[in-house]
Amino acid sequence: MSENWGFDTAAIHAGTAPDPATGARQVPIYQTTAYVFKDAAHAARLFGLQELGYIYSRLTNPTVSALQARVAALEGGAGAICCASGHAAQILALFPLMGPGRNVVASTRLYGGTITQFSQTIKRFGWGAKFVDLDDLDALRAAVDEDTRAIFCESISNPGGYVTDIPAVAKVADELGLPLIVDNTLATPWLCRPIEMGATLVVHSLTKYMTGNGTVTGGAVIDSGRFDWSASGKFPSLSEPEPAYHGLVFHEAFGNLAYTFHSIAIGLRDLGMTMNPQAAHYTLLGIETLGLRMERHVANAQKVAEWLEKDPRIASVTYAGLSSSPWNATAQRVYPKGAGALFTFSIKGGYDAAVTLVDELKLFSHVANLGDSRSLVIHSASTTHSQLTDEQKTAAGAGPDVVRLSIGIEDAADLIADLDQALAIATA
Template sequence: MSDRLPGFSTLAVHAGAQPDPTTGARATPIYQTTSFVFNDADHAASLFGLQAFGNIYTRIGNPTNAVLEERVAALEGGTAALAVASGHAAQVVVLQQLLQPGDEFIAARKLYGGSINQFTHAFKSFGWNVVWADPDDIASFERAVTPRTKAIFIESIANPAGSITDIEAISTVARKAGVPLIVDNTLASPYLIRPIDHGADIVVHSLTKFLGGHGNSLGGIIVDAGTFDWSASGKYPMLSEPRPEYHGIRLQETFGNFAFAIACRVLGLRDLGPALSPFNAFMILTGIETLPLRMQKHCDNAKAVAEFLAAHPAVSSVNYAGLASDKYNQLARKYAPKGAGAVFTFSLKGGYDAGVSLVSKLQLFSHLANVGDTRSLVIHPASTTHSQLDDAAKIKSGAGPDVVRLSIGIEDKEDLIADLEQALGA
């Protein structure tokens, strides 16, 4: 091509990929191997010493995974990326580079229930402490900052309620505090929102969801924006100080604006080991090729379903930022003008029992704990994904007892509405 910057749909198909140089295969091959042969002893030593780029062992990197990493980095506008085994693994690997025992990070209270559980309970064993803030009250993030704060974590579109987070406003707080802003962009995908354009320093995804898009492969990814100076404050020794395992290399000094992605690979993935299977990388790459087509259909369907529910007498409220009446509609217009996503919640007048009953009566919607599938999905968060929380915490996170979460697929919208209509009528 010329010097023209490729468009999003072109990048979704082509970024990171070339025909296989040996066979000419057009689709990226699955390099289903544990390890790779070195040219000679000097080549091996240079790879292990971070003096050359190349393949060593699939736990650290793999050619199939590398195409996936380059593609998502291109779609998000980042400098580099690292694929890992799941979205949860991405969060562990990211925070391992930033936090020491006793350190804190601030997280938006409106998050996926699994992340709330991971942050509140699992991370305690590492000595990492979460401080919660309200994404609807930007000042709460400022109040939460202490000398121990090392990062701020938010979701661009929050799970389960589908609310839109004011990324730029929270980025301003992070800049003032001198800490990186981490944005989970799973529900939006870069087709709808590119958090780096709005001040994010690190983006994470559960590749399992919209990027893969077909409910068949687990995966996660970390994207380095290349925007944060890891040496400025002395708060991030993993990146700014000499690494003894690599002969005193300072990662920020050596790798510049993709140092964080390198740290996640050679310090996090290498030692923690949550490697992504090359087969899963291949499946997710295939899914990404149709991301723009799918996401637009997801959003168009979701808006139609939300409008139907908002007018139904059994429904007390609908939380979908794509509705003109929604409190997050202005933020949706700013951050996600192509659509407000496909995951949202609604509340039933019959409360907890009505939510459980509705889930059991739906026929086309699949009752399961996932989002971002081509198929439409439903769950009652209070009895499942957020069941570990007390009632007050459930309500604060958008998963009250009367709430049902939908992930709208790419079926015909008329069929989805008919299924909801029969279930609500029953």
């Protein structure tokens, strides 16, 4: 991290300094579309990628740039690209790597919207996806073929809170010469730094824990800067001449920042998945307290999960922080600070009991979000995962009797009391 700072110091200071024009200590919101060039030669150099600077806010903006620098520092990356949402970040992450007929191998344990994006939407680009259980490394190897261009997983998965053994998956990706993309939204860099474990790229929905207050949407792609894009010939966007820039070869010209520059100069330019500067400002403010919040999130989640597991009205709890979880050993080894704050539980009484519980909770907010400072609840099978088949819902941990909790930073005793009264009604 910047200046070898600790996490909480970097969360406040990385990527920012007092504004040189005014001395403003907080990062200003540069609410502007375009930037005045010094002269015609300056403009030509900027457009030709011969000089760094600001051209147009679809590409770069000083407020967004500050956020990119902070996120890259926290994740230990060489560079970062911020964009409009977590879903935008996933497409942006794949864009330089894929092409018609190419595929990505992805975990079966993903957010339902990601499964839909990968199994349906990316077909329109001519891309494909294969889904495998990444606990089975042999199945991962078998799924990869000559057209595979990336492996994708979530560090801690939505909705079940299952944890991925990132070092093991990264080792396989390295053996196969493929980039590993890790969605680190639920863990955040406070719990897990995938790049240090071998990941090539990290993606985030900044909407969640990183901002932490449910005010904006945003996404990020963090580039490790460690992958050799020219080694295999599989990534021509980065290793071969780019027609739009007079034959510029990104990997040759920009080295370990080739992916970052390509994602801005090509990805944001042509896909337009731009983050607005006010959203970047709110996210910068949120990140300042990320470490404090995550510590409370995780402590509360552990208390609530332990209470639920002991309750006779509950059939099962998926939280990897429980000693009974089959993922507990992985969680302790890969995520030593805790197993996150999102998990599911199955309620006795099936679908009807699950939806009744959701309706009867008072303190938990029933919303399609997670990672807020407030505790949140949703019935995934009828909402976030409703587009999936029954088999896909089960594989993703979103069965009909399953309720998902995102544990906030309130007093844990109050959260438990709310669950207790709602369970009494739902299982009566």
